[in-house]
Amino acid sequence: xxxxxxxxxxxxxxxxxxxxxxxxxxxxxxxxxxxxxxxxxxxxxxxxxxxxxxxxxxxxxxxxxxxxxxxxxxxxxxxxxxxxxxxxxxxxxxxxxxxxxxxxxxxxxxxxxxxxxxxxxxxxxxxxxxxxxxxxxxxxxxxxxxxxxxxxxxxxxxxxxxxxxxxxxxxxxxxxxxxxxxxxxxxxxxxxxxxxxxxxxxxxxxxxxxxxxxxxxxxxxxxxxxxxxxxxxxxxxxxxxxxxxxxxxxxxxxxxxxxxxxxxxxxxx
Ligand code: ATR
Numbered sequence: 001x002x003x004x005x006x007x008x009x010x011x012x013x014x015x016x017x018x019x020x021x022x023x024x025x026x027x028x029x030x031x032x033x034x035x036x037x038x039x040x041x042x043x044x045x046x047x048x049x050x051x052x053x054x055x056x057x058x059x060x061x062x063x064x065x066x067x068x069x070x071x072x073x074x075x076x077x078x079x080x081x082x083x084x085x086x087x088x089x090x091x092x093x094x095x096x097x098x099x100x101x102x103x104x105x106x107x108x109x110x111x112x113x114x115x116x117x118x119x120x121x122x123x124x125x126x127x128x129x130x131x132x133x134x135x136x137x138x139x140x141x142x143x144x145x146x147x148x149x150x151x152x153x154x155x156x157x158x159x160x161x162x163x164x165x166x167x168x169x170x171x172x173x174x175x176x177x178x179x180x181x182x183x184x185x186x187x188x189x190x191x192x193x194x195x196x197x198x199x200x201x202x203x204x205x206x207x208x209x210x211x212x213x214x215x216x217x218x219x220x221x222x223x224x225x226x227x228x229x230x231x232x233x234x235x236x237x238x239x240x241x242x243x244x245x246x247x248x249x250x251x252x253x254x255x256x257x258x259x260x261x262x263x264x265x266x267x268x269x
Contacts, residue, residue: 004033008061011035019244023256043067057089057251072097082133102137104243112238115209117141123181126188127155139167149177177203184210191218206230
């Protein structure tokens with residue numbers, strides 16, 4: 001049986017094994033997909049051992065996405081732009097890296113949420129690894145503009161600068177976040193960490209679609225605030241399922257349907 005896994009730390013609560021098991025079942029395929037907890041500093045050794053032992057592919061989650069990118073001998077354009085990989089595959093004896101996070105976000109927004117990105121005014125909160133992974137795919141949708149707002153302005157400026165040739169993108173501090181965005185994506189780590197995110201009055205409003213890349217309980221505080229301001233909202237569960245489907249397709253050449261799996265996971269939550 002072809003072997004896959006997800007590397008991370010922590011990893012116990014990862015839904016990826018369940019998602020991939022459901023994809024495989026829906027396509028009548030048999031795969032093995034497990035979780036692997038990796039201690040800090042040991043990612044490369046674990047990944048090499050897995051692939052040397054015949055592993056076909058791996059997803060990679062926090063905090064190893066940059067190490068995964070650096071480990072690979074080849075990388076896709078979108079992984080290079082992100083400087084990080086959530087996807088590894090063994091092909092022709094070498095390890096290849098890709099990044100399916102941005103495609104997952106775009107697919108969830110556009111397909112599952114009916115959120116139009118072409119011509120949209122997008123406010124991206126955060127400028128860390130999670131934000132970096134989605135800037136390129138968001139700009140590829142041709143929004144009117146994308147503003148990256150971050151607590152530390154310099155990090156947002158660096159990220160916007162890196163993508164200047166990809167579309168209309170600029171940086172600001174959280175205090176200066178625009179109040180006329182139509183789509184907001186929270187890519188800060190505040191939801192995952194349960195920390196407060198200070199936003200100025202007017203950033204959350206009733207003409208906004210507010211998306212949190214975290215899902216479940218973590219995203220609740222932010223999305224409750226956005227809802228109270230009249231915004232439409234969604235958490236990142238759909239992004240998780242969509243990035244997994246893109247991974248499955250890249251590994252196995254068949255694209256699983258995401259709708260039923262997303263509905264099943266929502267029913268379990
Ligand atoms: P990740 O890989 O999850 O993006 P990261 O690289 O540590 O993690 O980045 C975390 C992001 O969340 C950063 O944009 C960070 O802002 P700073 O660059 O100013 O540190 C943002 N962030 C974390 N805690 C925050 C808080 N309490 N309020 C606002 N932004 C916060």
